[in-house]
Amino acid sequence: MSLQLRVYVPDHPLVKHWLGVARDASTPSTLFKSALGELGRWLTYEAIRRDWLPTITGEVQTPLAPCPVTAIDYSVPIAVVPILRAGLALLDGAQGLLPLASTYHIGVARNEETLQPSCYVNKLPAQLQPDTRVLICEPMLATGGSLLLALDQLASRGANLAHTRVISVVAAPVALQKLGTQYPELTIYCATIDEKLDERGYIVPGLGDAGDRTFGT
Numbered sequence: 278m279s280l281q282l283r284v285y286v287p288d289h290p291l292v293k294h295w296l297g298v299a300r301d302a303s304t305p306s307t308l309f310k311s312a313l314g315e316l317g318r319w320l321t322y323e324a325i326r327r328d329w330l331p332t333i334t335g336e337v338q339t340p341l342a343p344c345p346v347t348a349i350d351y352s353v354p355i356a357v358v359p360i361l362r363a364g365l366a367l368l369d370g371a372q373g374l375l376p377l378a379s380t381y382h383i384g385v386a387r388n389e390e391t392l393q394p395s396c397y398v399n400k401l402p403a404q405l406q407p408d409t410r411v412l413i414c415e416p417m418l419a420t421g422g423s424l425l426l427a428l429d430q431l432a433s434r435g436a437n438l439a440h441t442r443v444i445s446v447v448a449a450p451v452a453l454q455k456l457g458t459q460y461p462e463l464t465i466y467c468a469t470i471d472e473k474l475d476e477r478g479y480i481v482p483g484l485g486d487a488g489d490r491t492f493g494t
């Protein structure tokens with residue numbers, strides 16, 4: 278059986294609400310950043326609920342009786358990887374739900390003419406355990422080049438991409454097609470899949486430049 282990229286768009290009113298706030302060109306930078314933080318929280322909630330976060334079972338004593346319980350298994354490493362800059366806005370929400378995860382930053386900038394990504398900072402460890410659960414925060418999947426660069430770096434350090442989930446706000450079909458060809462074992466959670474890219478490589482209708490809007494640049 279061949280693997281196929283899994284892409285989920287949660288049908289949730291909070292995801293829709295904060296996406297609308299982020300799309301609105303009149304939303305000021307501070308509120309835009311909060312909107313992405315909220316999307317980070319709800320997309321992380323969705324992304325980690327099925328077969329990703331390892332758990333262990335045990336038993337506790339309630340005031341009344343012994344009772345079986347389930348807890349997060351922190352012996353399995355959890356890594357959150359924000360792709361700078363814009364990924365930092367999603368990170369706030371993700372970290373709130375995974376406070377004991379390690380955070381490894383990777384900075385990627387897309388050349389405005391060629392649309393080719395280049396990496397300007399890489400804080401990934403030299404080696405990742407193959408059972409590490411990886412959550413990548415990347416709000417925009419336009420050509421998909423920035424995420425692919427990060428995935429190549431993770432794979433070369435031993436990450437198992439079947440244990441890797443991506444949270445994103447807006448994805449373009451061309452990026453999903455490329456990702457599905459190169460990393461079919463990947464799973465993506467996004468707030469929306471938009472129609473296309475314009476001639477400058479921006480997603481339409483999209484939300485503009487996520488990094489500039491987050492940081493007011």
Ligand SMILES: O=P(O)(O)OC[C@H]1O[C@H](OP(=O)(O)OP(=O)(O)O)[C@H](O)[C@@H]1O
Nearest residue numbers: 362363386387418419420421422423488
């Ligand atoms: O799928 P792609 O075509 O690679 O485009 C997506 C990337 O473009 C933006 O980054 P940008 O280079 O603008 O950096 P920034 O986050 O610092 O603004 C965005 O934050 C993504 O990382």
Ligand SMILES: O=c1cc[nH]c(=O)[nH]1
Nearest residue numbers: 419479480485486487
């Ligand atoms: O629409 C886009 C495309 C790439 N990067 C962004 O921030 N926005």
Ligand SMILES: [Mg+2]
Nearest residue numbers: 486487488489
């Ligand atoms: Mg940008």
